[in-house]
Amino acid sequence: MAPLSLYIMLSTILFFIGLTGVLVRRNIIIMMVSIEIMLNASNLALVAFNRFRFYDSNDGMIFSFLIIAIAAAEVAVGLAIVIAIYRKKKTVMIQDLNVMKH
Amino acid sequence: MGVYIFYLFGTGLIATSIVAILMKNPVHSVLSVVSSFFFLAGIYAGLSMQFLAVIQILVYAGAIMVLFIFIIMLFDLQKSEYSKDRFLWRDLVPLALILITAAGFISAISRSESIKNYVANAKLPSNFGSVSAVSFEFFGTSNSVGRFSFLFEVISILLLSAIVGAVVLAKRKL
Amino acid sequence: MFKIFLMSTTESLSKSLDLTTTYLPIVMMIVVALIVAFGMLALSIFAGPKYPSKAKEYPFECGWLLDSKDTKRKHSIKFYMVAIMFLIFDLEIVFMYPWAITFRQIGLVSLVEMFIFLSILVVGYIYVWKKGILEWD
Numbered sequence: 523m524a525p526l527s528l529y530i531m532l533s534t535i536l537f538f539i540g541l542t543g544v545l546v547r548r549n550i551i552i553m554m555v556s557i558e559i560m561l562n563a564s565n566l567a568l569v570a571f572n573r574f575r576f577y578d579s580n581d582g583m584i585f586s587f588l589i590i591a592i593a594a595a596e597v598a599v600g601l602a603i604v605i606a607i608y609r610k611k612k613t614v615m616i617q618d619l620n621v622m623k624h
Numbered sequence: 625m626g627v628y629i630f631y632l633f634g635t636g637l638i639a640t641s642i643v644a645i646l647m648k649n650p651v652h653s654v655l656s657v658v659s660s661f662f663f664l665a666g667i668y669a670g671l672s673m674q675f676l677a678v679i680q681i682l683v684y685a686g687a688i689m690v691l692f693i694f695i696i697m698l699f700d701l702q703k704s705e706y707s708k709d710r711f712l713w714r715d716l717v718p719l720a721l722i723l724i725t726a727a728g729f730i731s732a733i734s735r736s737e738s739i740k741n742y743v744a745n746a747k748l749p750s751n752f753g754s755v756s757a758v759s760f761e762f763f764g765t766s767n768s769v770g771r772f773s774f775l776f777e778v779i780s781i782l783l784l785s786a787i788v789g790a791v792v793l794a795k796r797k798l
Numbered sequence: 799m800f801k802i803f804l805m806s807t808t809e810s811l812s813k814s815l816d817l818t819t820t821y822l823p824i825v826m827m828i829v830v831a832l833i834v835a836f837g838m839l840a841l842s843i844f845a846g847p848k849y850p851s852k853a854k855e856y857p858f859e860c861g862w863l864l865d866s867k868d869t870k871r872k873h874s875i876k877f878y879m880v881a882i883m884f885l886i887f888d889l890e891i892v893f894m895y896p897w898a899i900t901f902r903q904i905g906l907v908s909l910v911e912m913f914i915f916l917s918i919l920v921v922g923y924i925y926v927w928k929k930g931i932l933e934w935d
Binding site for chain 3: 675686688691698758760766776777791794
């Protein structure tokens with residue numbers, strides 16, 4: 523089995539890939555997909571620590587379930603917000619959403 | 625053998641995630657993330673978290689990402705719309721910051737002694753990561769209350785608020 | 799105490815939790831599914847008869863102008879609403895699943911717990927019903 527540090531490194535790389543997607547992309551849908559990648563990175567770290575360090579309990583897995591539930595709620599509400607924006611502005615590009623700027 | 629499967633799944637996970645944030649077309653991006661979630665489910669299964677692997681595929685790849693596909697279908701984005709998302713030179717600033725931070729994190733993890741000391745225990749509890757383990761944590765046993773019973777009720781309130789929020793935001797003309 | 803309890807449960811998994819042995823049926827199923835899916839596509843591409851002609855490539859439409867730019871179809875918001883309801887209640891069923899599997903081993907407290915869980919979610923269901931999300935027209 524691979525050592526714990528490799529799992530944590532994989533989780534870190536995945537988290538920073540998601541962060542790059544949030545900061546660099548300008549499509550709201552792809553930004554939300556990147557947030558999902560970041561949530562999954564945290565899930566992977568929780569599960570890896572559960573397996574390697576606290577293997578006589580299942581706490582990491584339970585927290586992962588909580589994070590999956592939070593992700594579902596976040597996606598439901600977030601995409602509803604995207605729909606509301608799209609109805610108003612007919613765009614999903616954040617550089618076109620500059621009402622507060624002018 | 626398990627190490628090679630971890631390397632295979634980990635490489636696929638990183639590759640599909642990078643493809644997901646590089647694609648211009650949102651449909652390609654979402655499908656790439658779906659495949660990355662399958663790889664992640666494989667890694668969970670390698671950590672003997674069977675139930676979590678199944679839930680990852682069932683909920684994440686099967687429901688959450690389908691919702692994204694629905695949204696893209698609903699908007700019917702044209703190529704002229706989503707190809708406005710170009711890489712600008714000023715994006716190099718967050719990219720450089722992310723690279724520096726990631727390098728710092730990874731070097732810290734690789735040099736950490738405490739992480740190195742943990743090796744996978746061969747003698748796991750017999751129901752580690754199974755459905756019944758989750759059930760005992762949530763619901764307790766015949767003579768005790770589960771440790772995460774309150775968390776279970778809070779999840780239902782979270783889902784209720786998600787329903788109400790989504791209905792209010794998407795139905796009303798803002 | 800919890801460790802002892804885990805040891806005493808009757809459920810037994812296979813001893814070796816190695817990916818290559820425990821999950822071999824699933825891996826075989828995935829491989830067979832991929833072979834069938836891509837095999838069908840490849841067969842229809844390579845073995846199917848193809849007689850391209852100009853009349854076939856012409857768009858099949860009648861009644862209005864062919865080169866009209868307005869190809870955007872309006873999808874209703876109801877599709878999204880149904881998808882949201884699916885997502886939330888899918889998650890609810892996922893959380894009910896461990897309860898249903900081990901119902902005989904967990905106590906009567908779990909019944910009360912699940913009752914509270916479901917009654918909170920039924921509030922959301924009634925809200926959705928009253929809002930008229932479930933009616934299609």
